[in-house]
Amino acid sequence: MQTVAFKAGxxxxxxxxxxxxxxxxxxxxxxxxxxxxxxxxxxxxxNAGEVFGEMCLIEPGPRSATVxxxxxxxxxxxxxxxxxxxxxxxxxxxxxxxKALVRRLxxxxxxxxxxxxxxxxxxxIVGDWRKSVASSNIASDAADLWKMMF
Numbered sequence: 623m624q625t626v627a628f629k630a631g632x633x634x635x636x637x638x639x640x641x642x643x644x645x646x647x648x649x650x651x652x653x654x655x656x657x658x659x660x661x662x663x664x665x666x667x668x669n670a671g672e673v674f675g676e677m678c679l680i681e682p683g684p685r686s687a688t689v690x691x692x693x694x695x696x697x698x699x700x701x702x703x704x705x706x707x708x709x710x711x712x713x714x715x716x717x718x719x720x721k722a723l724v725r726r727l728x729x730x731x732x733x734x735x736x737x738x739x740x741x742x743x744x745x746x747i748v749g750d751w752r753k754s755v756a757s758s759n760i761a762s763d764a765a766d767l768w769k770m771m772f
């Protein structure tokens with residue numbers, strides 16, 4: 623595990639790039655988005671105490687979202703290999719990442735269950751979800767989930 627710092631505006635992880643490192647925010651905040659260029663959509667902002675990139679600790683692979691430093695930010699970074707080796711030694715730290723992943727998956731299941739799946743399949747569900755988020759103040763909670771899906 624190592625401490626890493628990023629300047630405001632700097633891209634920390636880019637959607638589609640291979641990843642094997644997760645981050646725990648120590649200070650500052652980051653912005654999570656999906657899509658490229660003019661089609662990019664901001665899903666939310668994460669702050670100190672929150673984590674991102676945790677999917678790669680279970681299985682390294684392409685990033686599902688882009689994360690940029692919204693402010694100057696300091697993070698603890700942990701690579702997949704380190705995470706696997708440290709599960710016994712740093713249980714609390716590892717549990718933080720695993721709990722975040724499970725919490726986001728549970729919330730995603732709740733959102734999908736609340737939508738009528740008989741209409742237009744997953745595209746319809748996503749479209750309905752976007753409309754409901756746009757008209758409510760659950761955007762910041764639910765947006766964390768979608769960064770893991772897309």
